[in-house]
Amino acid sequence: MDNPVAVIGGAGSVGRLVVAGLVSRGEQVRVVSRRARPGGSVAAFRADVRDRESLGAPLAGCSAVVVSVEPGTSDSGPNSPKATMYDGVLNVLDAATAGGEKPHIVLVSQIYVTRSNHPINSTGRMLDWRLAGEDAVRSSGLPYTVVRPSWLTGGGTGGVRLEQGDTGDGQISRQAVADACVQALYLPSARSLTFEMYGAPGSAPADWDDLFQALAPDSATAR
Template sequence: MSSADSLAGATYLVIGGSGRTGRLVVASLLERGAGVTVAGRRPHNVPSGADSAVVDLSDGFTPAQLAGYAGVVVSVEPPTDDRGSEAVMHRGVAAVGDAAAATGAHVVLVSQIYITRADEYPAMAGIITARARGEEALRTSGARYTIVRPGWLTSGPAAGVRLEQGDTGDGQTSRASVAAAAVAALGSAEATGKTFEIYDAHGGLPDWGKEFATLVADAKA
């Protein structure tokens, strides 16, 4: 049974599930027979069959908020100011990691490229730095996790993907491909403990289990 098939019957929390990428994650999970809760500061456009919950990562996150969930996808737009980004993308993500470590839930974090190259985008340096701190907090939390780093996001179809590691590349990534990768990573042993970049390519979506198996696991502090 594939990881996607194994999602049926389990329930997942999608933080940022009303966003442009998050709602694609929600739709994919529902299509696979999973239970879904759309979470965010102001969850809206919640599809039929899904629940909703108010979650503001700047206020923290607790194990009680993950009770009953097999996994959580974090796909949130960062605040535009450095203080807000630090509260959400670092401390908020760290709190999700701690809660997942306590409950056993699998965390899939949608991050971005240029995490290790913030100096190349001075105007975004505060946001990128906060994301990097959040990534590292998740790696060291003890939770099962996968970190997906898309390139410049587009609304194009999921025509194919190229996975890389090391944060040296650049390029565009369809939101649909990001959502497909995030859903495939949930509960996948091959994706656990790994960070990767994802870019658009040709040839259709891959066998995710085989693709994840080629990736190198993160070295944790």
């Protein structure tokens, strides 16, 4: 890519694997998080998605932004899911485009977001606000990919099943989620896609393009 890729949450369990994947491809990477530690081999920026001002420098001039941030769990206020997953996403979209850029946005969300009766939604309407954040990305006019992991596990990538419609349940390795985020930045077939990720028997995908091409691009109102 011509310009840096910002990974917000790039020190987290998925984010650091995304960073490693991008670094191995020779990309300029910016790790962005509240407690990022500048001085390492990868550029690190301290910023909080809830604080629009803090995002200005880290997101300026980026070719792509991966958002892999863990939401707060209070019912309201700064530690609520709304503050991170909705207001925070709006801040990211605003900051990432402030200089006229049109970066590819990859948003790590989760399964269940359209199932508002799920118990996870009783925590600050977590699922409703995650879905609202997804909707903001889908309607941003930017190239985007929304990745909805099922329950995260360690270990190797293994087989991967991508679904749409948010009806499933299961597990997926962090490495597979990170691989999907990285691949999405290079494959045009991943643009305008929202999909869920589950583990499957077999080995790691040989061709992510095949997996992405088997999915339906979002329509303007798709969920």
